[in-house]
Amino acid sequence: MSRFFRSTSDTESETDSSDNESFYDEVSSEEEESDVEVEEEEQQTSKKSRFLKGGDSDSDLDSDDEGGRKRQVKSQKDKRLDDMHSAAKAIENGRKNNxxxxxxxxxxxxxxxxxxATTGFDKIAFPKFYIKTLVELDELIQETAQKDKASKKKVNPANGKAMNATKLKVKKISKQYENMIEEYKKDPEEFMKEDEESVESEPASPAKTERAAPVTTTTAAAGGDDGFTAVGKGGRAAEIDDRPILVRLREVLESRGKKNTDRDEQANTLELLYSKSQSPFQKISVLLALIASRFDLTIGSTSHMDVKTWxxxxxxxxxxxxxMESTPSFIVCENAEDLDNDDKDVVPxxxxxxxxxxxxxxxxxxxxxExxxxxxxxxxxxxxxxxRLRDEPSLYALLVRAQAYFExxxxxxxxxxxIVRRLDHLYYKPEQVIRSIxxxxxxxxxxxxxxxxxxxxxxxxxxxELCAYLYKQNTSMLRTRAMLCHIFHFALHNQxxxxxxxxxxxxxxxSIHQADVSTQILxxxxxxxxxxxxxxxxxxxxxxxxxxxxxxTGRAKExxxxxIQQNRYGQQQPSPELEQLERQRQLPFHMHINLELLECVFLTCSMLLEIPGQAQAGPNNKKFISRPFRRLLDFNERQAFAGPPENTRDHIMxxxxxxxxxxxxxxxxYILAIKVWDLLPDTESIKTMLVRKIQEEGLRTYLFTYASYYSTLGVSQLSSMFDLPSQTIASIVAKLIWNEELAASLDQVSQCIVLHQVELSRLQELALQxxxxxxxxxxxNERLATPPNRNENQKVAQN
Structure with missing residues (x-):
């Protein structure tokens, strides 16, 4: 009868015959008896468990229908060992057949x-027959090479290529196990005998081994100073064995980029390696690998590195x-050759x-x-x-430090x-900010x-000085960017x-249309x-x-x-790749030029040029100075209801x-009511300049519009109308007369402007047309012959 039924029946009988007062005493005695029975049954079943290799079983499922042979269920460890032995046997057969x-x-x-098999939580003892295989293969390679050299026979190309590949791999792997190979060569029998003894001394029950493994892991984890251990993304602890740091580092580098490699675990392992590094060579080597592994954590061009990793x-x-500043004997450079130090420390x-x-x-x-x-x-x-922007000074300090190291x-x-990177952080900043950073x-x-x-x-x-250094370089892209940054800085400071x-x-x-997109944006x-x-x-x-x-162009934002400019109805939708590239080119917000201020300045300048020009040319003339301004003005005049201005465009119109x-x-x-002017430095002087320009262009517009209706105009009258000094009125009128924009003469004695009514002949009108x-x-003709270097070169999305 099974122990589950027996323990239940005993418990029921004893419970039925007991009083309420002795209930807990009887339950404790039943637990002790059941524990003894379980231990006896475990000892019996451990000998005949059908889950162990070679164990007997009373179940009918263990025998085949045909031969009555007993099925063996192997553990994962035994399967791995069988695979290794079969591979070693196949290598031996290949050696015999060459x-x-x-x-x-x-x-x-x-x-x-x-x-x-020798890494991870369920790792096994290192199989020493692998060392034997390495030594035998090395000897066979040397022997075969000597025979081929002596006989001078033509070797099969495929076979020779495979032998060379095997030679390189054996040589590379033998460096990891130099000590074990030396022990094997001293006494092969004793070396392999120790392997057999270690295999025989291993516990036969996989269940016990699996139960013992967590205890070992827990003990190792608790052995730290704080009782905690570094854990990777998959919950696996970062382990560092007693092997040399450079050997462990090479193994980590070899696993980099392979499938199913946990990048977080790699970074944690390299951090532990750095904490155990002693010499400058070890520290520099581990740090180079650690930085590369952190960059591997950011996958794809669209994502960015998180702040903590950065x-x-x-x-x-x-x-x-x-x-490297404290140890000048080491230099990290891109054109250095790989060191063949056999995973040993380098002391210059x-x-x-x-x-x-x-x-x-x-x-x-x-x-x-990033x-x-x-x-x-x-x-x-x-x-x-x-x-995030507060991290810019530390990044700029790193640029300065790297520049000093390179010098x-x-x-x-x-x-x-x-220096180009350093210039990119400075050229758009005012002098006070540059001095501060x-x-x-x-x-x-x-x-x-x-x-x-x-x-x-x-x-x-x-x-x-930054730009002057780049002007001396041979790379044209560096010179171009330095020139543009220098120009931007001069313009920003009113030069x-x-x-x-x-x-x-x-x-x-x-030549800017031939440059890369980022340079065209600059x-x-x-x-x-x-x-x-x-x-x-x-x-x-x-x-x-x-x-x-x-x-x-109407595409200033782009x-x-x-x-990114929103596509209007009927325009072709760009491909996702082009749209993604366009998003990657966008500048951070603190580098932006205010687009509303830009539009306001452009429309104000257009107004001060277009309105007098339109008055001079007459209502029937279709010639214009600013096409966008004329389009907005015509649209505003066609509105059925003209309300008070609401935005910048309405104020200017x-x-x-x-x-x-x-x-x-x-x-x-209307112009002074625009609030965008407050974004400009020295706002009051700019507003004063705008008022003066409006007065002057208002005078010019008035003269062009009403010149045909007057014979004379008093300078004092114009001075009171436009609130300008008489000298300013006289100079503006004299300039118009000199440029033949106004048919008049200036009478200094009477302080008046004599307007001449000139009617053009038919020949003159045809000549003007x-x-x-x-x-x-x-x-x-000039637009067709000139390369598209002004308006067309800014088509960034299509480049």
Whole structure:
């Protein structure tokens, strides 16, 4: 009878015959008796369990219907051992037949099986027959090579190729087990005898082994200082055995990129390796692998590195630089050769320099790119964006530190790449911000760390030295970007003429359409900033000419990489790949140029040029200066109901209509009511300049409109109408007369303007029409002959 039924029946009988007072005593005695019975039955069944190899069973399911043979259920460990032994036997057969193709395939299987069986939680003892196979294969390779060399027979190409591959693999794997190979060569019989004894001494019950394994793991985990252990993504603890650090590091590097490799676990393992590293060579080697493994955590071009991982990488790059600053014997560079140190530590001699393969500048650039990606993916109207932006000074300090390291080791290519990154963080900032970020970065750097190439302190001089260094480089892309950053910085600080002259002398407008997309975006930003600089200085015509290039296309948001233009009805939908590329080009919010301010400046300049020009040409003339402004003005005039202005465009259109009718005070009030002007520095001086321009253009509009209705106009009368000094009125009228825009003469004695009524003859009218048509023909011909370097080069999405 089964122990389950017996224990139940005993319990029931004893419980029925007991009193309530002795209930708990009887239950405790029953538990002791049942425990004794369970132990006796376990001892009996452990000998005849049908789940063990070679165990007997009374069940009819264990025998086959045909032969009555007993089925054996093998454990996973036994299966692995059988596979290894079968592979070793196949290798032995291949040795007898000189079949190196078979030997190579079976050796790969054997090596893979041993690698899997000796790692992980259910790992087994290292099978020593593998060492025997390695030694025998090495001897066979040497013997075969000598025979082939002596006989000079033609070897089968496939067989020879397999033998060479086996030779390389055996040589590589033998380095891991040098000590065991030496022990085997000293006394092969004793070595293999120890293997057999260790196999026989292993427990026969897999169940006991499985029960014992968690105890060992728990003990190891509890052996830490705090009772905790590092755990990977899958819940597996990061284990570090007693093997040398460089051997363990090579195993981690070999598993990098393979299928089913846990990247988080790799990073945790490398962190533990770094904590146990002693020499500078070990620390640098582990840190290079650790930084690369952290970059592997970010998969795909759309995702960005999380802030915690980013700060860890930044800290580790600083650690590498600090180690190499204190130990100049080691240099990390991209063109270094691989060290053949056989997984042993490297200690350079006095005066010796050891080069390690790596790319510090690549790590710094990747950190910068991930920083920009995280800003692109963060909502700029939340505190998270401000918190993320606070990490920029530490990143800039890392750029300065890397530049100093590259200067000390004469890595010129890396110096120029870092300076471009450094310039990208500075060129769009005002001088106060540049001075602040330089001060914060200097406080973060170690004392005594200074650059010999860039020694300037003042922001303008600093930008000049950074750009001047890049001007000397052979790479045209670096020179172009440096030039555009320099132009942008000059325009931002109200040096319009210097920025304009530099742009014209560089001839970038002729070749910018051949540059990459990011450089074209920088060119568009520089041109727009030049236009804003001209407007701040009151140069209306120059400002309109610069802004017309970008704002006139209607795609300023897209051309400045500040957003994606929404497709209108009927337009072709871009492919997902192009749309994704366009999103990756977008600039972070703190680098944006305010598009509403840009539109306001452009439309205001267009109004101050278009309204007097329209009054001069007459109502029937279709010639225009600004096509977008004329389109908006015509649309506004066609509105059935004209309410009060609500946005920036409405204010400017209302001011344009008031200016055209001679009411410059209303036009002034509409323009000054726009709140966007507060975004400009020195707002009051800009508003004063706008009022003066509105007065002057109002006077010109009035003269062009009403010249045919008057014979004379008093200067004092015009001065009171437009609130301008008499000298200003006289100079404006004299300029109009000189340019033959107004048929009049200025009487200095009577202080009046004598208007001449001139009627054109038929021949003169035809000559004027012919000149206008000829001018239009020349303009169209120039547009066809000139390469699309102005309006067409900004088609960023199609490039």
């Amino acid at each position: 079949d190196w193709t078979l030997i190579l395939s079976e050796f790969d299987k054997l090596s893979t099986s041993i690698s899997k 700060k860890s990488v930044e800290k580790e790059v600083n650690l590498i630089l600090s180690i 001699a006095a005066g010796e320099v050891v080069k390690l393969r790596g790319s510090i500048v690549g790590y710094v650039e990747r950190l910068d790119d 920083f920009m990606k995280s800003l692109q993916a963060t909502d700029p109207h939340t505190p998270d964006y401000i918190d 000390r080791n004469s890595l010129n290519d890396s110096i120029s790449r870092v 330089e001060k914060v970065a200097k406080d973060m750097l170690p004392s005594g760390l200074e650059s010999k190439l860039i020694v300037a302190v003042e922001p303008s001089q600093l930008i000049h 319009f003429h210097k920025a304009r002259d530099m742009l014209l002398m560089s001839h970038l407008q002729e 060119y568009n930003r520089a041109v727009v900033q030049i236009g804003l600089s001209a407007f701040r200085q009151g140069l209306i015509k120059e400002s309109h000419a610069c802004l017309q290039e970008i704002q006139g 051309l400045l990489a500040q957003g 209302s001011a344009a209509k008031a200016l055209a009718s001679g009411e410059w005070e209303r036009a002034r009030d 012919f000149s206008e048509k000829a001018a239009n023909l020349v303009d169209q």
